[in-house]
Amino acid sequence: MPYEEDRKYWYDGQGLWDHVPEDDWKSWTWQLRNRITSLEQLEQYMELTPDEREGCLFANKKLALAITPYFFNLIDRNDPNCPIRKQVIPRVCEMTTNAEEMLDPVGEDSHSPVPGIVHRYPDRVLFLVTDRCAAYCRYCTRSRLVSNAQDYNFHPQYEAGLKYIEEHPEVRDVLLSGGDPLLLSDSKLDYLLGRLREIDHVEFIRIGSRIPVFMPQRITEGLCDVFRKHGPLWMSIHVNHPRECTQELKDACERLSFSGVPLGNQSVLLKGVNDDVEVMKALIHRLLRMRVRPYYLYQCDLITGSSHLRANVCKGIEIMKQLRGHTTGYAVPQFVIDAPGGGGKVPMNPQYITKLDEEAIHFKNFEGNLYRYPLKTYPVEDDCRCNKEEILL
Numbered sequence: 001m002p003y004e005e006d007r008k009y010w011y012d013g014q015g016l017w018d019h020v021p022e023d024d025w026k027s028w029t030w031q032l033r034n035r036i037t038s039l040e041q042l043e044q045y046m047e048l049t050p051d052e053r054e055g056c057l058f059a060n061k062k063l064a065l066a067i068t069p070y071f072f073n074l075i076d077r078n079d080p081n082c083p084i085r086k087q088v089i090p091r092v093c094e095m096t097t098n099a100e101e102m103l104d105p106v107g108e109d110s111h112s113p114v115p116g117i118v119h120r121y122p123d124r125v126l127f128l129v130t131d132r133c134a135a136y137c138r139y140c141t142r143s144r145l146v147s148n149a150q151d152y153n154f155h156p157q158y159e160a161g162l163k164y165i166e167e168h169p170e171v172r173d174v175l176l177s178g179g180d181p182l183l184l185s186d187s188k189l190d191y192l193l194g195r196l197r198e199i200d201h202v203e204f205i206r207i208g209s210r211i212p213v214f215m216p217q218r219i220t221e222g223l224c225d226v227f228r229k230h231g232p233l234w235m236s237i238h239v240n241h242p243r244e245c246t247q248e249l250k251d252a253c254e255r256l257s258f259s260g261v262p263l264g265n266q267s268v269l270l271k272g273v274n275d276d277v278e279v280m281k282a283l284i285h286r287l288l289r290m291r292v293r294p295y296y297l298y299q300c301d302l303i304t305g306s307s308h309l310r311a312n313v314c315k316g317i318e319i320m321k322q323l324r325g326h327t328t329g330y331a332v333p334q335f336v337i338d339a340p341g342g343g344g345k346v347p348m349n350p351q352y353i354t355k356l357d358e359e360a361i362h363f364k365n366f367e368g369n370l371y372r373y374p375l376k377t378y379p380v381e382d383d384c385r386c387n388k389e390e391i392l393l
Contacts (some may be wrong), residue, residue, distance in 0.1 A: 013239040015073035016045060016067045025069075029386060032134065032183075036067045042089070046077040055090030062094050062305060064147035065104070067135045071214045074243055083241045083273040086309065087134055094305035100340075105301040107342020111328045115154070116161045124173035124204075125165060129192065133180045134214040137238075139268060139339075146179050162195050165202065166348045175203040183209040186222050193230035205230070208266070208312050210238040216252035224259035236295060240267050240274050245286040257291040264295030267333065271317075275311035277322040284323070284331040294333040299348065301332045302340050313348060321350040325366025 015024050016344045017034075024030045026042045035295045036042055039056040042065070048056070051223050059065040067088050075089075076082035104110075111120040131146050156178075165171050174196055181189065196202050227233050235256060239245060253263055263331035265287050267274060274280055284294045297320075300310040336345040355362035360372045 001046075014069075017069050017073075021271075026217050028215050029219070030217075031068045031070055031215045031217055034069050034096070035135070037065055037119075042067075044198055045072070046075070049080050051091050051093070052080075052089050054092040055094055058092065058095050059090040060149050062149055063136050063138065063140060063143040064149045065090055065136065065257075066133070066147070068215045070217065070248070071135055073282075074246070075144075083270075084243055086270070086273055087137055087139075087240060090138060091308060093308040094138060096307070097304045098307050101302050101304045101306065102340065103150075103219075103304055105141060105303050105340055106338045108142075111342055114160045115157045117164050119164075119168075119171075120135070120342060123170055124175065125168075126175050126177055127161050127165070128154070128178050129158065129161075129176055129181050130179035130183055131156070132178070132183050134183060134211050136211070137268075139270065139300055139303060139306045141245045141251060141303055142179075143303055143305075158192065162199075165196070166199055169201045172201055173206070174202055175206045175208060180209050180211050181207050182209045182218055184224050185203040186220075189223070190226045190229070193226065197230050203337045204234070206234045206236065208236045208238075212237050212252045212256070213239055213244055213249060216246075216248040217257050218235070219252040220253075221355070222260075224255055227256070227259050227261050232241050233261050234264070235261050236264045236266050237292065237341070238266050238268075239283065239287065239292075240270060242279065242282040242286050245283070245290060253290040253292055263290075263292040265292050266296045267294075268299065268300050269311045269316045269335075270300060270309050271311040275315045277319050280319050281323065281327060281331075284327065284333065288328075288331055292329055296345075297333040297335045299335070299337040301338055317348055320348075321377045323327075323365075324350070392393055 014020060017025060031061065036045070037052075039053065053100065056065055071084070071088065074084045076085065079085070107120075108118045108126070111118050113119055116128045118128070120126070122338055128145075131148055131152075140146060144150050145154045148154070165174060176192070184192070193205065196205055219274050237253075256263060261368055267283065269275055274283060287294050296353060299313055300306055300318055316335050322330070323332045335348045337348055352363045352365075353361060354364055354370065359376065360374045362370065362372050364370050
C-alpha cells in the first residue's frame with residue numbers, strides 16, 4: 001500500500017497550543033522554555049501506556065526526556081505505535097542492556113585526542129560543541145553524553161578543539177555536532193565558524209543538526225546571516241518519517257537553502273518507524289521537495305537500551321533494493337553501518353554483481369535482468385588489476 005499521506009505535507013498548526021500568541025509560538029526560545037521535560041507534564045497532554053510511564057520514571061538515569069511543543073504536536077496521542085511517539089517518549093526497555101550493546105558503540109572516546117574532538121578518519125574531525133539538544137531521540141548514539149543524565153560530565157572546550165585543528169594540517173573537513181550546535185547562540189556560532197574559517201587547511205565545514213526538525217523556528221534570518229557570512233557551509237538534518245515533513249520544516253529548509261547552505265538528510269532505520277519501503281519512499285520524495293538530498297540511512301547503532309528500536313539489517317538492504325531503479329538516484333540514500341567499536345561507516349548494499357572473470361563483469365539490474373560489461377579495453381590492455389575475490393565479497 002502506498003503511504004496514504006504521500007501527496008501532502010502533514011501539518012497541524014499549533015495544536016494543543018492554539019491559545020498561545022503566534023509570536024510566541026514562532027519564537028525558538030519560547031519553544032525551548034516550554035519543552036515537555038517531565039512525566040507530570042506529559043500526562044497532562046496524553047494517556048501513556050504502562051511501558052511509557054515506567055520508562056519516563058527512569059529517563060533521568062539514561063537520557064533525559066525533552067520534547068518541544070512543535071514536535072509534540074506531530075504525535076498521534078491515540079496511537080501507542082505512532083512513529084513520532086516511538087522516537088521521543090521513553091519506554092521501559094531502554095533500561096535493559098543486551099550483551100552486544102555498548103555505551104560508546106562507534107568508538108568515539110577511543111578516537112578523541114582532546115575533549116570534544118573525535119579524529120577517526122584521516123582528513124576530518126568531529127567537533128562536539130555542546131551536550132544539549134532541543135529534544136532527545138531515544139536511540140541516541142551519544143546518550144552517554146547528551147543531557148548528562150549518566151553523569152558523563154562532558155564540557156565543551158572550544159579553544160582546545162580549535163587548537164587541535166590548527167595544529168593538524170591534514171584536517172580539511174570539520175563537522176560540528178554534539179548535542180546540537182544550533183542550540184548555541186548566533187554570536188557563539190559566528191565566533192566558532194569564524195575561527196574555523198581562519199584556519200587555512202580547513203576547506204569544508206559541516207553542521208549536523210536535528211533542530212530544524214524539532215524546532216524549525218530556530219532557523220531565523222539572523223542565523224541565516226551567520227551562515228551567509230561564513231559559507232560555504234553544509235548541513236545534515238535528521239528526518240526519519242514523512243510525518244515530520246511539515247510546512248514549517250519545508251519553510252526552514254528553504255530559508256537555509258536560499259542562504260547558500262546545501263542540505264542532506266541522515267535517517268536512522270527504526271523498527272516500526274520507517275522500516276517499510278513505502279514509508280521510506282514517501283520520506284525521500286518529500287525531502288527532495290524540501291530541497292534536501294537523502295544522504296545516509298543508518299543502521300541503528302548498538303547503543304544500550306535500543307534493541308526495541310533496532311530493525312533488522314536485512315530489512316534495510318531490502319528497502320535499498322526496492323528503491324534503486326524505482327525512483328530517481330537523487331532520492332536514494334546510502335545505507336550504512338557505523339562499524340561497532342570505531343571502524344567507520346561501511347556501506348550495506350544489495351548484491352548486483354553475479355560473476356567476475358578475466359573477460360567481463362556480470363551483473364543484474366533492479367528488475368533482476370542479467371547483463372555483461374567487458375573488462376578489457378581496446379586496443380587490448382591488461383588493465384584489470386582489481387582483486388576479484390574482494391569485489392565479490
